[in-house]
Amino acid sequence: MALGTKASQTVLSVRNLSVAAVDAAGARPILSDISFDIESRRVLGVIGESGSGKTVLARSIVSWLTAPLKVTAGEIMFHGRDIVTDQAYARTLAGREIAYIGGNPAGALDPTMTVGAQLVEKLSAVRPDISTRDARDKAIRLLEAVRIPSADRRFHEYPFQYSGGMMQRVMIVDALISDPALLIADNITQPLDVTIAAQILKLMRELNEEFSTAILFICSSLPVACDASDDVMVLHDGRVVEHQKPEALVAAPQHSYTKGLIAELPTLWQDGPASEPQSPTRDQQAIISVRSAAKAYYVHSRGQAGMSRVQAVRNVDFDVFPGDNFGIVGESGCGKSSLMRLLTGLERPDSGTILFKGENVGEASPRRLRELRRKFQLVLQDPYGSLPPQSSIGNILEEPLKIHRIGSRSERRDRARSVMAEVGLSDTLYEHLPTNLSAGQRQRLNVARAIILEPQLLIMDETLSALDQTEQGKLLTLFERLQAQHGFTYIFISHDLTMVRRVCSRIAVMYLGETVEVAPNDRLFFDPGHPYTRALLSAAPTLEARRYRPEECLLEGEPPSPIDLPPGCAFASRCPNVFDRCHRENPTLRARGNSALASCFLIDEHESGPIPQESHNA
C-alpha cells in the first residue's frame, strides 16, 4: 500500500543540536549535541527530570525559543530542510506540518471565543484553501473522534465549560486538524488524573495509527513514556544519555542515570510496602472516627435561577487508630480536600459526625476547636503558597507557639531550632526568609511548623505531590523517623497510588464525595472490592506487569458533575460491571471480611459464596 511505503519516511532529523541561554554574562548550555530521527507513524518518547531540557527541546523544534535561549549549533531538518536557519520555512510549518500540544490545556485557548470558532480559525489560518464550512465539519468530526460527547453542541461552547481532560482532547484536535506530519506532545498528561491520562494516551496511540503522524512524546514519568512510545530517549543534563526500545531500556539500562531512575521507581505489586506497615490494634479508641459525614456547598451557576447545590462530601465513613498511616486516595473533584476541611474543623459537616478521640469536632465551640487543633495539624500541598514570603523561617516556626501562648521567647526559639534539626533544616537558616528554599526544603519547613505543637495526628494533604521522586523518598523516610520518635498518626490525602502503597497501612478510596472502599494496603492492591479501585490500579503508571488490564477496567467518560448526581450509584455511568440495580439505589459500604469494606452490589454476590479471604493481618 502507498501508506505502507510512506510509513518509513523520516520526518524530523535533529543533528548535533545545542541550545544555550545567551546573555551578557555568557552562554549557559541547556541542550548539548542532541541527535535523533523520527519517522512517520512512530512515537519517540523523551524522558528526563525537571531541568533536563525536555521542554527546551520541544520548543526548539516548534521554533518557540524566547530570549535568552538560542540555538548555538546543529540543525533541525524537517523533510530535509533546516528550520533553524530558514525561519520563513519554519513559520510556514507552524501549526500546519508541526503541531504542538502543551501541558497546560486550561490556558491554551482564548477564553472569550468558542472552542469551535478557534479550531476553525486555526485551520483557516494554516490552510486558507479549506472553506469555513469544511473546516467546521472537520472540527466536529475530530471532536467526535476524540470522544467529546455531543460534539456538535460542544463545538459552540467556551473553553471554561470544558473540564481539564476534555480540554486536552480539544488541544489534540487542534493539533491534528491540519493533518500535521509531526506532533510534539510536551507533558500532555501531567495535569490530568490517572484515569483521564490513561484515556488520553490510549487515544493518542489510536490517532497515531489512523493519521500516520510522527509523535515526539515528552514526559517526566518513565512508565508513561515506556507505555506510550516505540523508542525512548533519556535526557540528562541536556544530553541524550540513552536511546532504546522501551523493553530494552527497562531490562538493560546502559547509563547509570537510567539505572538509578529505574531502581528508584516505586512499585505497586512487586516489592510491597517499604517497611511492612502494621495496622494498630482496633481494640482501642479511634483517633479519628468519621461517620456518614456530608458537606454541600451552594454555588451560583450562570444561566440558572438561584443557587446550585454541590455535594462535595456525601457518605464518608472510616476510623483511624493511633499510630496508623491512613491513606485517602481519589481523583480531582472527589471531595478529598473538602473532607480535609471537615477533619481539621475548618468547616463543619452538614450531617454525620467527626470524632477526634471521642470528641465531636463538628460541634466543638470555636475556643475548644482551637485547643483541639494543637492535637491535629495540617501540611498542605503547595510548598510556595503555604509559607509567608516575608517572615523569617524562625518566625514562621514560632508563630504557632505564639498563637497557643506556649513558652517564653527563648523557649520558643529553642523549640524552633530543635524542630529544624529534626526535619533536617540547617540551623543557619533560622534568620533567613523562605525565598531561596527548594520545594523539598519548604515542605520540610511546613512539616516542622506542624510538629512544633507536638500534635498526635498529622494530616498530609498532597504534601508530596509537588516534589520529585528522590525528594519524596527522603521526606517519607523523615516521616517514618518522626513517627517512630513521637508516635504520630498520619492521614495521607493523595492521588498517588505508589506513594500510598509504600507507606499506608489502610487506604480509603473516594469517588464523588463517597468512600467507595476502605481496606488494608495489601487487600486493596491485590483484591480490590470496588470497580473504581480496579480502574485506578489499571491506570496507575508503573513498569510492572499489571494485575488489572486497562482494557477490562479502564473507564470511559468523565465523572458526573456533583451538582446533578444521577440516582443510584454515582459510579454507574462509568462502571464496566454496571447492572440494573446500580441505577436505582446507591450501595453503602458493606463488609468483605477482615476489616475491608466496599460499596458495590457485586460484593453481595461474590461474598455470598464461601470464598476464604486472606489478608495480611487481622
Next chain:
Amino acid sequence: MFVVRFLARRLFQGVIIVFLVSALIFTLLRVVPGDPVRLMAGGMAPEALIEQIATDMGLRDPIYVQFARYMSGVAQGDLGQSFVRPASGAALGGASFDDTTRSERAEVLTLIAETAPMTIQLALLAMIFALIIAIPIGIWAGLNPGRWPDRIALYLSSIFVSLPNFWLGIVLVLLLSVKLQLVPAIGYDGFAYTILPAFVLAIEIAPFIIRALSVSVASVMSQNFIAIAAVRGLTQTQIVFRHALKNSAVPLLNLLGVQFSMLLGGVLVIEFIFDYPGLGLLTINAVLQRDFPLIQGIAIVTAAAFVLINIFVDLIATVIDPRLDY
C-alpha cells in the same frame, strides 16, 4: 433569558440606588443653613409673606413628609419646580417680591431636558477624541512593555495628566480661537462650539485610558493562549487584533463607563470656562442660588444615568467575555 433576568435584577438595584441618593441629597439640602424662601421672595419681603409662601409650598412640614411628597412626584416623572428660575427664561434673582412677571416658575425636568443633550453631546465628543488619542498609544505601549513605546506613553500620560484643564482651556481658546480663529469657543451657537471643550476634556481623560489599555494588553499578551497561538499557526495580526484586543477590552470598558458617567455628571469647570450651556453650568448656578429642587433633580438624573451606563457596560462585558457573570 439571561439578559432579561440580568436587566430585571440590575434595574431593581438601580432604583434602590437612585432612591438612596435622593434621600441623602434631600436631607442634606434641608439641614444646611439658609432659607430658600428668603432668596425666592427677595430680601425685602415681609416675614409674614415668607412664612406664608413657605407654608404654601410645604416647606414647614417635617422632612419625611416633604420627602414622601417629593418622591411620589418623582415616581410620576415630576421633579418639581425651580425655586428661582422663571419659566419664561428671564433673568434670575434681584427682582422684588411683588414682581408679577416671575410667578410662573420653571419645571426642573424641562430645565434638565434642555441642558442634558448639550452635555451628552460634549461627553460623547470628548470620549471619541480621547479614544482616538489613547487607543493607538495604549496598544502600542502594551505590545512593547518596558521598551520605548511604553515609556513614551508614560511620559505623554504624565504630561497630559499634569496639565490643569482650566489652564489648557484658556490657552487653547487664546491660541485656536482668538489668534488663529479656527474654532469658536465661548457660549453655544452650533456644533463647532463643542469641539474645543471636548478636546480639553479628552486630554484630561486620555491618560487613564492609555494606562488601562497598555496594562491590560500587556497582561493579555503574556498569557499562555497568546504564546501558544503563534505555535498553533496563527499570524501576528490575528493574535493581536482578534484575541489580545478582545481580551483586554473588558477592563477598558469598565473604565470608559466610569469616565463617561463622570463626564455627564460633572464637567463643571470646563462648562463654566467655555460658558457651555450644559448640565454642569446649570448645576453651578443651581448651587449658587440654593435652588434645591433643581439640585435634587440634577442629582437624581445623574445618578440614574450612572446606574444605566454601568448596567450597559456590564452587559457588553458579558457579551465579550462569557465567563463574566454579574
